Each structure stands twice: as structure tokens, then as C-alpha cells.
Amino acid sequence: MKFIALEIESPNTTAADYEPHLRNEARHVWDLQQQGIVRESYFRSDQHTAVLILECESLAQAQLLTSSFPLVQQGLIHFDLIPLAPYSGFSRLFKA
Numbered sequence: 001m002k003f004i005a006l007e008i009e010s011p012n013t014t015a016a017d018y019e020p021h022l023r024n025e026a027r028h029v030w031d032l033q034q035q036g037i038v039r040e041s042y043f044r045s046d047q048h049t050a051v052l053i054l055e056c057e058s059l060a061q062a063q064l065l066t067s068s069f070p071l072v073q074q075g076l077i078h079f080d081l082i083p084l085a086p087y088s089g090f091s092r093l094f095k096a
Helices: 013-035 059-067
Strands: 002-008 038-043 050-055 078-085
Touching: 002 059, 013 038, 050 059, 059 078
Parallel strands: none
Antiparallel strands: 002 050, 002 078, 038 050
């Protein structure tokens, strides 16, 4: 099952709060990419927050995985998880 994970920064944080943890955060994302869990990673162009495409078995697994990110554990960010399903609208148009 695919999920979009949108990073939400905690209020009243500064770049200095993040700096000591960024290398560990990047390593964690890379490790999850190597495992096939993080399928894609982006920064939003309108704000400097991460957007991840995750492949997980369930919402519970996605929640568990995103809670393990170093920046989440430090209370600097959390993720809004959006479950995705294949688009089924074509069947209404092309009655197969």
C-alpha cells in the first residue's frame, strides 16, 4: 500500500534546532530507500519540507516507520500520512 508522507514542522523551531540531526535523518531516509520502503523523496517547492512516497503494508506500519525518524523523535517534525489507492475512475468512463 502506498502512502504520501508530508512533513509538518513543529512551531517555533529554528534551523539551528535541526542542524545536529540532519545527517542522521538523511541516513535514515537512505536506509529506508535501500529497503524499498521510501520509494520517492522530494522537497516541496513552496516550502522546505519533505514529501515521501512510502510502500508499507498498513497505516499502522507507516505510522511506526515515520515515528522512527530522528527529527520526529526529537519533536521537530511529524508526518501527515495520506493513504493512496489505484485510480478507479476510468471504469466509469470506459465500462470495461
